Amino acid sequence: MYKQSSGAARIAWTLLATAAFAVAGHSEAAAVATAPKAEVMHWWTSSSESAAVRKFAEAYRAAGGVWGDTAIAGADQAKAVAINRIVGGNAPTAAQFNTTKQFRDLIDQGSLNNVDDIAIRDRWDQLMPAPILDVIKVKGHFYAVPVDIHMSTWIWYSKAAFKKAGIVKEPATPDELFAALDKLKAAGLVGLAHGGQPWQENILFQAMLANVGGKELYLQVLRDRSPKAINSEAFKKVLLAFKRLQTYVDAGSPNRNWNDATAMLINGRAGVQIMGDWAKGEFAAAKQSAGKDFGCIAGLGPNVPYLIQGDAFVFPKTNNPDAVRAQKLLATTMLAPTAQLEFNKLKGALPILSNVDASTMDLCAQAGMAIMKDKTRAVGMIEVFLTPDQNGALQDVLTTFWNTRMPVEKAQKSIASALQD
Structure with missing residues (x-):
């Protein structure tokens, strides 16, 4: 049978509950504060592109990260802003470029972190096409994370x-x-x-x-x-x-x-x-x-x-351990098989790693995958x-x-x- 508490007991329970909520709130705030935060700069602003990049954002959040979206209309404009911010010392966590020579100057200037550990772990040399590897791998180091094949x-x-x-x-x-x-x-x-x-x-x-x-x-x-x-x-x-x-x-x-x-x-x-x-x-x-x-x-x-060619993200040079952790989590989640499939189905591209099962993609993608099996055709x-x-x-x-x-x-x-x- 329920019995009403005395006034003193109610006060004690109130104080205990308040303390418990305070501890819980502090823990939650601490978790948010320590979660890997990434400002991701890109130019995906059309309806289909926006829907696609949301899949990466969802995957990053599901992995415990905090995604900050900086979308800039127009590839040339977005690249110019990214370069200016990198040179100016106010770099985003990651910036989109195409898998071309667009970011070679940043590599030569020592302005990018490499992602060698992830590339080796995920066997990029074996699973990515040569024309892509030729531009992201410079002097034995991997400086960009390709996310698709266009x-x-x-x-x-x-x-x-x-x-x-x-x-x-x-x-x-x-x-x-x-x-x-x-x-x-x-x-x-x-x-x-x-x-x-x-x-x-x-x-x-x-x-x-x-x-x-x-x-x-x-x-x-x-x-x-x-x-x-x-x-x-x-x-x-x-x-x-x-x-x-x-x-x-x-x-x-x-x-x-x-x-x-x-x-x-x-x-x-x-x-x-x-x-x-x-x-x-x-x-x-x-x-x-x-x-x-x-x-x-x-x-x-x-x-x-x-x-x-395709789209890739580069990671501006930083020694901040939290920023590096955010960069590595981005690289990992963007190349996860589920994220790759969901993103590329909406983007219209092919997954960057050849071991991703693309059997559920449309017939145009299937035609592209079949052609990619003949390595002499990929240029x-x-x-x-x-x-x-x-x-x-x-x-x-x-x-x-x-x-x-x-x-x-x-x-x-x-x-x-x-x-x-």
Whole structure:
């Protein structure tokens, strides 16, 4: 039977409970104070990208960390802010870059912590593709944590637009692609959904170099920067194919964002887009399915190089043990199999480690995984071979060639000049 406590007893119980709550509150506050806190700087701001990066944030929090999200629209802007903060002594815990030479200066300046212990533990040398390893591993040390594999030059097409234009067969050669674009244009549709921005024109150029020129010419031009190859008839054919693509874009193309171009396929207004596989995230966000609503072509031929790069996080130099602990926890959680699958399904990319089971991913991802098994097909995209300055100079030439009546021979000479050291 319940018996009411006396006044003294009630006071004693109140004091005891207050003390207990104080101890519990102090313990909880202490736990929060000692949890690894990470400010993660990135440029993932589109709807699909935001959904994807939340998976990393959730994994980090589940592992006991505190995720601080610093999203900056625009890759170039985000990288510039990250570099300025690192140089200025106010670095974030982690900063996003692409798996290219973008962060090589930071390595050379001793501004980054390495992640050798995690790379060795997780067997990166055996499980990551060579073009990725070539840029993250410098003088025997690993300086970035790649989180995905993107292929830059997928050819996406709208099933509804193809049906309206009477295209019954998926293009399998460059000639068949141009024939399909002609049919789309004749049907009153936009043949090529494109955003007139230098980096997007760079992607179109890479696509034509890979699909029209082939692997050997691709490497001669970008890796070797051979003047002979650049001034060849074969390369002239590539440039003319690149320029021909402009005849299929609409008047609203200049300065259009890439995801707005993807939306033109989603709503059936345009037929084709040449863009990296991050575009697939926009289809997913619109509840469209690969093979049903849209198609994906990795290459116009069985031996076309599969041009890869991806996203990676670098960890600015610090000796603060709490910051280092946060960096290592980030590296571990981002590469965990579940986080890799959930992130890359939304991002549209492939998992970075080849031992992650990707059997539940969509058919475009499955096609990419199958191609990656042939290690001769995986080739670095343009920025894997070029410095930021060289890439910028090349983009200037390509954009001028795209938007003016520059003779193709002058474009060849200008590209040869732009790619020299």
